[in-house]
Amino acid sequence: MAGQTLAEKLVARACGRDTVAPGEIVTCAVDLAMMHDSGGPRRVKPILEKLGVDVWDPARVVVVTDHFTPASDAESASILDLTRKWVNAQGVANFYDLQGICHIVLPERGHLQPGIFVVGGDSHSPTGGAFGCYMFGVGATEMAGVLATGEIWLRVPETIRLIWNGHLGPAVSAKDAMLAMCAALGMDGGDYQAIEYSGELIADLDMSERMTLCNMAAELGAQTGLIAPDTTTTAYLRDCGVETGNTGAWHSDDAATFRDTHLFDATTLSPQVAAPHSPANSAPIEDTDPTPIDQCYIGACTGAKLVDLKMAAEILRGRQVAKGVRLLVAPASARTMTAAAADGTLATLTEAGAIVLPSGCNACGGYGTGVLAEDEVCIASTARNFKGRMGASTSKLYLGSPYTVAASAIAGHITDPRALIRPPVTEAA
Amino acid sequence: MSASTARGRAWVFGDNVDTDALAPGLYMKRPIEELATHCLETVNPSFSETVAVGDFVVGGRNFGMGSSREQAAQALKYLGVTAVIAQSFAGIFYRNALNLGLPVVVSQQAQHIIDQDQLRLDLGAGILENLTQAKTVDFEAIPPHLLTMVSDGGLVPHLEKRFKRTKGTGSQ
Numbered sequence: 259m260a261g262q263t264l265a266e267k268l269v270a271r272a273c274g275r276d277t278v279a280p281g282e283i284v285t286c287a288v289d290l291a292m293m294h295d296s297g298g299p300r301r302v303k304p305i306l307e308k309l310g311v312d313v314w315d316p317a318r319v320v321v322v323t324d325h326f327t328p329a330s331d332a333e334s335a336s337i338l339d340l341t342r343k344w345v346n347a348q349g350v351a352n353f354y355d356l357q358g359i360c361h362i363v364l365p366e367r368g369h370l371q372p373g374i375f376v377v378g379g380d381s382h383s384p385t386g387g388a389f390g391c392y393m394f395g396v397g398a399t400e401m402a403g404v405l406a407t408g409e410i411w412l413r414v415p416e417t418i419r420l421i422w423n424g425h426l427g428p429a430v431s432a433k434d435a436m437l438a439m440c441a442a443l444g445m446d447g448g449d450y451q452a453i454e455y456s457g458e459l460i461a462d463l464d465m466s467e468r469m470t471l472c473n474m475a476a477e478l479g480a481q482t483g484l485i486a487p488d489t490t491t492t493a494y495l496r497d498c499g500v501e502t503g504n505t506g507a508w509h510s511d512d513a514a515t516f517r518d519t520h521l522f523d524a525t526t527l528s529p530q531v532a533a534p535h536s537p538a539n540s541a542p543i544e545d546t547d548p549t550p551i552d553q554c555y556i557g558a559c560t561g562a563k564l565v566d567l568k569m570a571a572e573i574l575r576g577r578q579v580a581k582g583v584r585l586l587v588a589p590a591s592a593r594t595m596t597a598a599a600a601d602g603t604l605a606t607l608t609e610a611g612a613i614v615l616p617s618g619c620n621a622c623g624g625y626g627t628g629v630l631a632e633d634e635v636c637i638a639s640t641a642r643n644f645k646g647r648m649g650a651s652t653s654k655l656y657l658g659s660p661y662t663v664a665a666s667a668i669a670g671h672i673t674d675p676r677a678l679i680r681p682p683v684t685e686a687a
Numbered sequence: 688m689s690a691s692t693a694r695g696r697a698w699v700f701g702d703n704v705d706t707d708a709l710a711p712g713l714y715m716k717r718p719i720e721e722l723a724t725h726c727l728e729t730v731n732p733s734f735s736e737t738v739a740v741g742d743f744v745v746g747g748r749n750f751g752m753g754s755s756r757e758q759a760a761q762a763l764k765y766l767g768v769t770a771v772i773a774q775s776f777a778g779i780f781y782r783n784a785l786n787l788g789l790p791v792v793v794s795q796q797a798q799h800i801i802d803q804d805q806l807r808l809d810l811g812a813g814i815l816e817n818l819t820q821a822k823t824v825d826f827e828a829i830p831p832h833l834l835t836m837v838s839d840g841g842l843v844p845h846l847e848k849r850f851k852r853t854k855g856t857g858s859q
Contacts, residue, residue: 283830283832296715296716296756297755297756297757301757305843308843308847309843309846309847309850310850311850325715326716333716333717334716337716379755380754380755381753381754381755381779383755395755395779396755396779396782397755397756397757397760397782397783397786398757399757399783399786399787399841399842399843400757400782400783400786400842402842402843403786403842403846406846406850407846413830445703445749445752446703446748446749446752446775446777450777450778450781476753479749479752479777479778481778536703623707623712623715623754624707624711624712624713624715625712625713625715625716629713642705642707642753644705644706644708644753645705645707645708645729645730646707646708646711646713646729647707647712649713651728651729
């Protein structure tokens, strides 16, 4: 018998079959449905009322406020108010209000584990694939359908394998690997199929960095991005209060059929910068002009986890943000904020001149604090730099790793972070 | 929507039209009536004022890439756009559009349509014509498993029928 890919195994489980084949249309039972304040209750409530039904299983629903948080005007306050009232009325106990960005809160609070099938009301939902779940994004009407029925249809995806061999050098991160893949494959290289990351580099990476890769599967146009769970996964989940049991089944078989396999080398990878207005406009920093910048932004589900903040702190320690440049940092979750405060990371950032914003999506999608004026230039650790996404339509947004954003904040222009990495401190014997 | 024939002008955009252009984040908290006035303004500032009911939006590859916000499709529908025609669609946008009852038509000949060409679409009969160029435009059929939902007018009316049946009104 032909082998199955990880994606096929996950979908087969969710639709109650032993095996599935790419191209089949199947109906899957949803283990978990996650929504935020923008695409969530304010959009699904009127649909469920029209259908005359309640949520199929409130215990399988998670709601997170992150887009309009904290309220900045009467309209955002009203959206948040509606969200709070709706979760109470529907008996949704898994409600995280002002606790950070949904894709980070979900694993942090123990809602993800290998093998489960999850829909999220946000395009960066493939982030959950880092934990060996099948997780993908849907719009609000589709989400209302899930809430009404507990099911969703799916075309079983083919799998595109992205194998990274070698190991990253200093001041190079998963974000750089991701931007290089956006340039290599294009914004539709994933063709709404599943992509699966593997290889020596993936084994090296901690869960935070793996989440960055799966998060930006969205930028490749994939339905989901997957990484087979290993001991790194189970150790992280144990810290989040999740005992996974045996996860050995959740991997692609050697005999599985892949649509494509792309090989990349981590060892020779330089820091990457995506020029406006697409992540696919990525190039090595050596080929990027030292463009002067107005704002540096470290935020979003992609680039403001604790590991991301530590990358920035490593560069910023003992240095100052350049005059005339503002560095905004929005830690990805309340727990990230607490941990960064406890270990000194936040102090390092603020002593260098960073302004700390509340945990949430903020400027990334142009919804909240930190948006750009006309013609302003920003470099950000976020996922997308489409025209006008972070503010005025004439603003220009570059993307880079937290290392590159921090280094650019000090220089006042886009610059290579490797020049600012210090030799490791050697302890006196 | 499949029963009627629609005729209108083509508004041609390129590859990778993104959801931030279709439904800008700056206006996402506003009601659809206002959000729609900003639809595509970053690429064509007068689009929402000049597009007429019945017109078509034409894209290249990967139309609707980016966010899951369905207001990207809803804004086009609100402005009266008959259908979006493109070489390919981003997966979430494609599902959103059909769920909301906005026809999305995959055609490898989309690239030959020129801005302001007059088009005529009869989805039911499977005919798309470029009247200006006096040519028929081939397109892929809506996938069979979505036909009932599309002919019901979208996911909500489709589910309304389903729940009406299961509630046992006796009519089925």
